[in-house]
Amino acid sequence: MSQATLITRAYDSPQTESRGYCRSCKTTHRLGSRKAIEHCLTLIEQLETQNTINLFGAAPDDQLKTKYLLGPARGKMFGVMHCMQPDGATLLLRAFSGQYNGRWEVRGWVPPLFDIDDFSRINYGVEKQIKTITIEIEQSLPHSDKWLLLREKRRKLSQELMRDIHSLYRLTNFRGETTTLYQSYTGPHGIPTGTGDCCAPKLLNHAAKNNLTPLALAEFYWGRKNRSASRQHGSFYSSCKEKCGPILGFMLCGLDHHDNKYTAT
Template structure:
């Protein structure tokens, strides 16, 4: 019944779509899944645009691309990133193709033509900007400590506490909507006994599905591909297609896909 983890595959190795994304749904007591549909040609098209224009600022209507949205960034120390395509059908029967980048793009949560994250960006920034300087200041005090005595330990404990608290506050800002028109927080949805990993909800699949559900679009195909310098372990190479991730996406995708196959 469970979906086996799927290794990333090169586009050319895929004669037909084979990757499915999904997860377990508590409510229906089964897995909900979504296949690639006809998204491979849109992936190829987007890769072509990256190569041709050297930017992800492709949809802002003719203005010169923002330098921070250049694809050069994906080939530097930050390394590559996942990009996603979701084909949807609207209430009028028209097909819409949605695009997403995972996480932030070089400091941007928002960019024209790309779906937004699962939280209100202003609220998110206000929350992090309130606490991050405190965490940084503690770091400086920790570095300034002579030896690893009681004060060093206490400061480290305080910093860990603050970081955890901030992460919980930030996770509290995420709102996940599914195809039953239900909305929930990460904490309410996440399946698993371990904590919610950093970056949960920031991958392409949840961003795309959330946007579709909120705009009454019915997804019919999902693909995620990697673009840029290969990752440290070498498992993700430029142009390879990957299924949704095991640790962050799988525990929330059952909820997010719920209602789609009704």
């Protein structure tokens, strides 16, 4: 038995599936990882031998080297989805979580859940304002009236910016429904920063919008381990509880009838 087969068997478990509670069906929707893990192993090999995520014909670009993941910025989650086109042929989709070294879009990787121009427009002016205020804070006497006022101003601006950014996200599911982060979110608290930027939502959204049927999805971490050491180089993980759990119920909705057919293969 090949190593890939062994790993695939070991990891085809709840520990590597994508899941979320769906309010309209009142059940947890799940997507297994098995077929996708084999393809993740191929991707890991490509990252290791080519030292770049520029694997699918983007213009040469030093920003895309994997060196970035081994330094202070630390590693990142990557995801692969094995899916089926309407004609029955299978296809692979690949994603990196969040931005890669400042890039939302890289050729051969699925895009984020929002329009990048809208994001840049909203982000640019406010980020500049926040930077200016930060300099003013550093230059004023700690705990003085001015200092407190500036800190409060910065906090409000960041909150507003996050709300405006979150309002740009559009989530499409396999019933053909499209909604916002706010409407799909089932968590008890506010929406955490970075919700919708993980690999699973990017891959599911791209598949749903392009009439592709997901058969399997797997996510692994690659690069220097994160601060809490909860993410280790080359390890597979299920969709995250905090950010993805509350939106994947909506995003996976409409897929269930495919589950039984494919998990056995």
